[in-house]
Amino acid sequence: MSEADRTSEEIAARVKALESMLIEQGLLTTEMVDRYVDIYENEVGPQLGAKVVAKAWADPEFKARLLQDATAACAELGIGGGQGEHMVVLEDSDEVHHAVVCTLCSCYPWPVLGLPPNWYKEPQYRSRMVRAPRKVLAEDFGYEIPDTREIRVWDSSSEIRYWVLPQRPAGTDGWSEEQLATLVTRDSMIGVAPVGAVS
Amino acid sequence: MTTPVAGAELTAELRRGLDTLVGDLPGRSGDLAFDEPWELRAFALVVAAYEAGGYPWGEFQQALIASIRQWEESPAATRAPWSYYEHWVRAFEAVLGERGTVDRDAVEVRTCDVLATPKNRNHHEPHYEPIAVDPARTTSIPEAP
The missing domain is CATH 3.90.330.10 (Nitrile hydratase alpha /Thiocyanate hydrolase gamma)
Structure with missing residues (x-):
């Protein structure tokens, strides 16, 4: 994967990878991340x-x-x-x-x-x-x-x-x-x- | 499922706190806005890791400034299109890598694993009919005598 030009799919995978690694280390839980996602859930995407x-x-x-x-x-x-x-x-x-x-x-x-x-x-x-x-x-x-x-x-x-x-x-x-x-x-x-x- | 009023107040308070937290970051135009689900996930992940005591916020700020500066200084013809949250991800990786929280090579490996896992691998069958039907309960009205 090229460092300079990441596709949206690659970045999304990277975010998933980082989250799963931090959860395995015990730093975070899915619920802790969800808590912040919930605040903005109505603001993703154009809602067309x-x-x-x-x-x-x-x-x-x-x-x-x-x-x-x-x-x-x-x-x-x-x-x-x-x-x-x-x-x-x-x-x-x-x-x-x-x-x-x-x-x-x-x-x-x-x-x-x-x-x-x-x-x-x-x-x-x-x-x-x-x-x-x-x-x-x-x-x-x-x-x-x-x-x-x-x-x-x-x-x-x-x-x-x-x-x-x-x-x-x-x-x-x-x-x-x-x-x-x-x-x-x-x-x-x-x-x-x-x-x-x-x- | 309706949110109780207390929940809504808590959300508003959390949100004000977040607005303050991210208010000084560079490269933002207007309100927080997310075009794709991963952008919000990345945002929430960075904030949650900070709140969990994973790193001082200043380190993330500096890393974000550095990532954006690097992009700005690259030739416009060759650099990737502007994506604010891509810089969040890069900055977050830099912070975690420098602190030794995660091994950067391990991140590459894990990312490839995620990409290699088929999306929705257990759920790719189309369903053409309703999965459940709750029929109307029409009571016949008796004829008037």
């Missing part, structure tokens, strides 16, 4: 997902393309790369709500959604969501899904990364895409929270 959702709400043709091939539709907006490839967008409706989990590696389309929160990477989140999604959404996230809506839980992997297109809230007729985007949160695109309230 909100922009994509707002455009899909405002432009039915774009929405159709997004649901057909999310990777290509995001590329139209110059969004992609990193772990964003092979994305599938799941559309919420009055009948069905979608939520996303991951098995082992916290596969996550971070160019679109930002950095995954630590709870997303915990095995408990996944196992509980698979067993009792309605209960977990209500109790852990305060997100009550009416009994009349089916809940589907999707497993992201390195081959397909899912994220959720929430329903456009009522009372937003005539809103610009910029205004709409302010309602879209990371958690609403994972499917564990509603979009922001219309004020």
Whole structure:
């Protein structure tokens, strides 16, 4: 590996190597590093997902393309790369709500959604969501899904990364895409929270 | 999972402390911002090792200044593109190497190990169907007599 020209992947590997060596020496624990990561977890990556959702709400043709091939539709907006490839967008409706989990590696389309929160990477989140999604959404996230809506839980992997297109809230007729985007949160695109309230 | 208010206050306090800690470092433009996950991991690792008593902050500051200066003095045509957190990693390695906390050759070996491990090696199968479905519970409304 050349000293002068490290790729992003090489530097990321170097960071992992240094962390694992310091943990082995007993200087640090993963939790100590996580503690500082948590403070900034909402600030990694462009978090462009909100922009994509707002455009899909405002432009039915774009929405159709997004649901057909999310990777290509995001590329139209110059969004992609990193772990964003092979994305599938799941559309919420009055009948069905979608939520996303991951098995082992916290596969996550971070160019679109930002950095995954630590709870997303915990095995408990996944196992509980698979067993009792309605209960977990209500109790852990305060997100009550009416009994009349089916809940589907999707497993992201390195081959397909899912994220959720929430329903456009009522009372937003005539809103610009910029205004709409302010309602879209990371958690609403994972499917564990509603979009922001219309004020 | 909602953060309790006490947690949010603690976070804000930690954050103010961090802003002060990194406020004097060179090469920062505006607020802390991370474009890729490894950048935040590197940031957190450097801060956590300092908080754990791994090294005095001044050593890291000096190493960061040296790494950035070296970059600035290299010919623009041949040097790597600017990456602020790459300098954090280089400075951190320099501090740990000089203190003898880690052996620099061992870091190279470990880095190659990480690169040689396939990403998500246990989890590369696509999953095309939902992994769980909680069906709607529609109760049929009795017909009015």
